[in-house]
Amino acid sequence: MLNFLNPWGFLFSLFIPAIILLYLLKQQYQEVKVSSTYLWQKTIQDIQTSMPWQKLRKNLLLFLQLLAVLLFTLAIARPFLYRKAENSSDFIIVLDCSASMQAEDVKPTRFLRARNEIEKFIDGLFPDQRVTLIAAGYEPDVVARRTGDKNTLKGRLKRIEVTNGGGSMDETLSLVQAIARELEDVEIHVYTDKNYEFGRPNYKSIVFNENGDNFAVDLVSWTQTPDGPVILSRIANYSGENATLSVECLADGITADVKEIMVPADGTTDVYWTGIPSHTRWVEIDILDKDDLLLDNRGWAITDYHEDNRVLLVSQRNIFLEKAVTLRKDIELIKTTYEQADDTEGYSLYIFDGYIPESLPDDGNIIIFNPQNDNNFLNVGEEFVPGNIHLSSQTRYSQFLDFVAYDDFHIARARQISVPDWGNVVLEAEQGPLLITGEKGSQRIAVFSFDVHDSDIPLKMDFPILMQNMLTWMLPQGLGHDVKYYAGQEVQIQSMPGVQNIYVTTPSGERLSIDPTYSIVPINDAREVGIYRVQQDVVSSKGTNTTEHYFAVHVPTQSESDLRPGQVLTDTSQYESGQYTPVVQMKELWRYFAWILLAVILLEWWVYQYGY
Amino acid sequence: MNGSEGPLLDQEFLKKLDGLILNTRTALQGDIGGNRKSRSKGNSIEFSDFREYVTGDDFRRIDWNAYARFERLFVKLFMEEREANVTVFIDLSGSMDWGEPNKGKLAKQLAAVFVYIALANLDRVSVAGIQERPGAYLPYFSGKQGFWKALKFIEDLEFGGKTSLNEAIKSYTHLKQGGGISIVITDLLSKDGYEEGLKYLQYLKQEITLLHIMAPQELEPEVSGSLRLTDVEDQEIRDITVTPQVLKAYKRTVDKFLNSVRDFCYTRGINYVLTSSAASIEQVIFTNLTRLGFVR
Numbered sequence: 001m002l003n004f005l006n007p008w009g010f011l012f013s014l015f016i017p018a019i020i021l022l023y024l025l026k027q028q029y030q031e032v033k034v035s036s037t038y039l040w041q042k043t044i045q046d047i048q049t050s051m052p053w054q055k056l057r058k059n060l061l062l063f064l065q066l067l068a069v070l071l072f073t074l075a076i077a078r079p080f081l082y083r084k085a086e087n088s089s090d091f092i093i094v095l096d097c098s099a100s101m102q103a104e105d106v107k108p109t110r111f112l113r114a115r116n117e118i119e120k121f122i123d124g125l126f127p128d129q130r131v132t133l134i135a136a137g138y139e140p141d142v143v144a145r146r147t148g149d150k151n152t153l154k155g156r157l158k159r160i161e162v163t164n165g166g167g168s169m170d171e172t173l174s175l176v177q178a179i180a181r182e183l184e185d186v187e188i189h190v191y192t193d194k195n196y197e198f199g200r201p202n203y204k205s206i207v208f209n210e211n212g213d214n215f216a217v218d219l220v221s222w223t224q225t226p227d228g229p230v231i232l233s234r235i236a237n238y239s240g241e242n243a244t245l246s247v248e249c250l251a252d253g254i255t256a257d258v259k260e261i262m263v264p265a266d267g268t269t270d271v272y273w274t275g276i277p278s279h280t281r282w283v284e285i286d287i288l289d290k291d292d293l294l295l296d297n298r299g300w301a302i303t304d305y306h307e308d309n310r311v312l313l314v315s316q317r318n319i320f321l322e323k324a325v326t327l328r329k330d331i332e333l334i335k336t337t338y339e340q341a342d343d344t345e346g347y348s349l350y351i352f353d354g355y356i357p358e359s360l361p362d363d364g365n366i367i368i369f370n371p372q373n374d375n376n377f378l379n380v381g382e383e384f385v386p387g388n389i390h391l392s393s394q395t396r397y398s399q400f401l402d403f404v405a406y407d408d409f410h411i412a413r414a415r416q417i418s419v420p421d422w423g424n425v426v427l428e429a430e431q432g433p434l435l436i437t438g439e440k441g442s443q444r445i446a447v448f449s450f451d452v453h454d455s456d457i458p459l460k461m462d463f464p465i466l467m468q469n470m471l472t473w474m475l476p477q478g479l480g481h482d483v484k485y486y487a488g489q490e491v492q493i494q495s496m497p498g499v500q501n502i503y504v505t506t507p508s509g510e511r512l513s514i515d516p517t518y519s520i521v522p523i524n525d526a527r528e529v530g531i532y533r534v535q536q537d538v539v540s541s542k543g544t545n546t547t548e549h550y551f552a553v554h555v556p557t558q559s560e561s562d563l564r565p566g567q568v569l570t571d572t573s574q575y576e577s578g579q580y581t582p583v584v585q586m587k588e589l590w591r592y593f594a595w596i597l598l599a600v601i602l603l604e605w606w607v608y609q610y611g612y
Numbered sequence: 613m614n615g616s617e618g619p620l621l622d623q624e625f626l627k628k629l630d631g632l633i634l635n636t637r638t639a640l641q642g643d644i645g646g647n648r649k650s651r652s653k654g655n656s657i658e659f660s661d662f663r664e665y666v667t668g669d670d671f672r673r674i675d676w677n678a679y680a681r682f683e684r685l686f687v688k689l690f691m692e693e694r695e696a697n698v699t700v701f702i703d704l705s706g707s708m709d710w711g712e713p714n715k716g717k718l719a720k721q722l723a724a725v726f727v728y729i730a731l732a733n734l735d736r737v738s739v740a741g742i743q744e745r746p747g748a749y750l751p752y753f754s755g756k757q758g759f760w761k762a763l764k765f766i767e768d769l770e771f772g773g774k775t776s777l778n779e780a781i782k783s784y785t786h787l788k789q790g791g792g793i794s795i796v797i798t799d800l801l802s803k804d805g806y807e808e809g810l811k812y813l814q815y816l817k818q819e820i821t822l823l824h825i826m827a828p829q830e831l832e833p834e835v836s837g838s839l840r841l842t843d844v845e846d847q848e849i850r851d852i853t854v855t856p857q858v859l860k861a862y863k864r865t866v867d868k869f870l871n872s873v874r875d876f877c878y879t880r881g882i883n884y885v886l887t888s889s890a891a892s893i894e895q896v897i898f899t900n901l902t903r904l905g906f907v908r
Contacts, residue, residue: 035829037841
C-alpha cells in the first residue's frame with residue numbers, strides 16, 4: 001500500500017502552474033535583423049521533416065521541468081509502501097555476537113548478514129516506532145535504548161562486532177525479559193544462528209544458519225615425559241560426514257609434524273604428538289582443511305617448563321613446617337639457621353620461624369612465624385593466651401582458611417603484634433591477631449603471631465591444608481599451566497614480587513602495558529584467540545630480571561563449533577533453513593524519486609545545453 | 613548604406629586592371645568593329661580558315677600559294693573583330709545592404725571593375741540594377757572616358773526593397789539583340805528563385821557570369837537562443853530557438869543551397885563564382901575570377 005509520511009509536501013506541486021505560467025510569459029525573443037529569412041525558413045522546414053516529433057520537442061524543457069517538480073513533490077511527500085505486519089510501537093532487537101556467527105555458510109558471514117537484515121529492518125521503521133538494540137557479546141550490551149532515530153540506530157549497529165566467545169544469549173534474554181516487562185507493546189526479534197524457542201507470541205527468532213560444516217580443535221593438552229613433552233589433541237568433526245583431515249603441530253611456531261587423520265562424522269579423534277623439543281614453550285595444533293568456521297581450527301597448549309621454586313626456611317629445625325612445605329613437588333626447600341640467615345636473596349619464598357633478619361629480603365614472598373620483639377619490621381608486644389579463635393572478617397585472604405577447622409585450634413601462647421599498614425588480620429583471638437597477611441608493594445607477607453610448637457595445629461590434618469593454601473598464594477603455580485581460557489574471560493596474572501613492569505603481547509602483536517601495583521592483575525582484553533605472552537620485569541638488588549610466560553585463549557568449541565542449528569532450541573514454526581523473512585513494515589520510496597529527479601535534472605540541463 | 617566610405621576604387625587599383633580582358637567562350641555580334649573576335653569571319657588580319665572560292669567573293673583574298681599547290685581556288689577567312697555588349701546586373705535589394713563587411717560595397721566595387729575592364733577592351737557596357745523590378749539603368753556606352761560617369765552612377769545606387777531576380781531580368785528590355793556578356797552580381801536571396809531569369813538571359817544569347825556574394829554571417833551565423841528574425845527586405849518575422857542542432861541544420865541548408873546553385877550553373881554553362889563579402893576586391897578579381905579564367 002502506498003502512503004505518504006509528509007502529505008504537506010504536495011504543496012510543492014503549486015510550482016507546476018507557476019512554471020507553466022513562466023513558460024507562457026517567457027516567449028521573449030531577441031530581435032535580430034537578417035538579410036533574408038529564406039535560408040532560415042528552409043532550415044526549419046528541413047528540421048521539421050527530419051524530426052516529425054518536433055512539435056513535442058519544442059516544449060521538451062517544459063515537460064522535463066514539470067516532471068522534475070512532480071518528482072520533487074513526490075520525494076518530499078515521502079511516499080512509502082508498507083505491508084501490514086507488526087504494529088508494535090517498541091522493538092527489542094537482539095544480535096547474537098557469539099563466535100559461531102563468524103561462520104561463512106551464510107554469505108558473507110552469518111553476523112554480517114544478520115547485521116544487514118537489522119539495518120533493513122531499521123530502514124523500515126515508522127517514525128513513532130522505537131528500537132532497543134542489544135548485542136549479545138561477551139556480556140549483554142544495550143547498544144541503543146528506545147530510540148527511533150534511524151541514523152543513531154544504524155551508527156550503533158555498525159559498531160557492534162562479532163566476538164570470539166560463546167556469547168551471552170542466556171543473560172541477554174533475561175535482560176530482554178526485564179526490559180520487555182517495562183514496555184507495553186513490544187516485539188522481540190532475536191537475530192541468531194541457533195533456534196531459541198520462546199513461549200511468548202511476541203518473540204521471534206530470525207535464524208541465519210545454512211548447516212555449515214565445521215572441524216575444530218577441541219582440546220590440546222600435554223604431559224611431561226623423560227623424552228620431552230607429549231601432546232594430546234582432540235579433533236572434532238561437526239559435519240555429519242566422515243572426514244580425512246590434515247592436522248599440523250607447531251612447536252613455538254615451527255612446524256613439528258603434520259598428520260592425516262580420519263575423524264568420524266559427529267565424532268572426535270585423539271591425536272598424540274611426540275618428538276616435541278623439550279624446552280618448547282607452547283604448541284599449536286592446526287587443522288589445515290578449510291571449513292565454514294576457521295576460528296576454531298587452531299588450538300594451543302602452554303608447555304612452559306617451570307624451574308622449581310626455591311624456598312628458604314630459617315628455623316631451629318621445625319619438622320612440621322619442613323614436611324608441610326615439601327608436600328609440593330615443585331618446591332626445592334633450603335634450610336638454614338638464624339646465624340646464617342642474614343643477607344640472603346634469590347629465593348621465591350622465605351620462611352622465618354622465630355626469627356626476623358635485620359633487613360628483610362626484597363625479592364621473594366615472606367612467611368613469618370612467632371616473631372620476636374627484637375626486629376625492625378614488626379612491632380611485637382606481650383604474650384597472650386588466645387581464646388575464641390575466629391575469622392576477623394571475610395576478605396580475599398580468607399581463602400587461606402578454606403577447608404581449615406580453625407575453631408578447633410588450641411594455641412598455648414601468642415604475641416601481640418600491632419597491625420602494620422599493609423596488613424590485614426585474617427585470624428584472630430579475642431586478645432589479638434593470630435594471622436596477619438598483606439602485600440607490601442608486590443611482596444606478599446604472612447605473619448603468624450605464635451610458634452606452631454606452642455599449638456596443636458601441626459598435629460591436625462588442617463595444618464598441611466593451611467600451608468598449601470598459603471603456598472598457592474605465595475608461589476603461584478605458573479599462569480596458564482593447565483588452565484584453559486576462553487575468549488572474553490577475565491585472565492588474571494599474578495604479578496611477581498618486586499615487579500616493575502608487566503607487558504602482555506597479544507596474538508596479533510599488540511603490546512599492552514599493565515599496572516603492576518596489585519598482585520593479581522586482571523586482563524580484560526583477552527578477546528583474541530591465540531597465544532599471549534606475559535613479560536614481567538622484576539627489579540632486585542642484582543638488577544632487572546625479566547621472566548616470560550604464556551597463556552592461550554581459545555574458542556569455546558563445545559558451544560560454538562557445532563554450526564548446525566541444534567535440536568533443543570529449534571522452534572520449527574519459525575525456522576526454515578536458509579530462509580529469512582526480513583520483517584519489513586515500511587519501505588520508503590523518496591530515495592528512488594530523488595534519483596530519478598537527479599536524472600531528469602541532468603537530462604534537462606543536457607537538452608538546454610545541446611538543444612534538440 | 614551605399615557602400616561608399618571613400619572611393620569605390622582607387623587609381624592604383626585601376627592601373628592593375630589595365631592588362632585584364634573579359635574572356636568569353638561565345639563569340640559576339642555587334643555593329644561596329646571592336647577589340648573582340650566575332651564568330652563571323654571577315655576582314656581582319658587574324659587568320660581563321662580557308663574556304664573554296666565561290667563567285668562573288670573578293671578575289672583579293674584568294675590564296676595563290678594554295679592554288680599553286682592544289683590548283684584550286686581558296687579564299688582566306690579572317691576573324692572579324694567586334695565589340696561586345698557587356699551588361700552588368702547588380703542586385704539592389706535590401707538584403708545586399710547587409711553583412712559585415714557589407715555585401716553591397718563589394719557588389720558595387722565588382723560592378724565598377726567589370727565596367728572598367730569592358731571599357732578597356734573597347735566593349736560597350738551597360739549597368740542595370742535589379743530589385744523587384746528592373747531598377748536604375750545606365751545605357752550602353754563605350755570609351756574609357758565614360759568610366760567616371762559610370763563609376764558615379766554605380767556609387768549613387770541605393771539598396772532597398774525586395775528581390776525578384778526572375779521577374780526583374782525577364783522584364784528587362786534594354787538588352788541588345790545578338791547576344792553579349794551578362795554579369796550578374798547578387799546574393800541570390802530571392803524568394804522566387806533565380807533559375808528562370810538566368811535561363812531567359814541564355815535564351816537571349818547572353819554569356820552569363822554569376823557573381824554570388826554572401827556575407828560571413830549568412831554562411832556561418834553566430835547567433836543562439838530564442839530569436840525573432842526579421843527579414844530586412846519584406847519585414848517578414850520568424851521566431852526560432854537557435855541551438856547548436858539548429859545551427860548545424862542551417863549550415864546543411866546553406867551547403868545544399870550553394871550546391872544547387874553550382875550544379876545549375878555548371879549544367880547550364882554559366883560561370884559561377886561564390887565569394888564572401890569579407891574577401892577583398894583584389895582577391896576576387898585576381899584570384900577567384902582569374903582562376904576561373906573569366907578574366908585574364
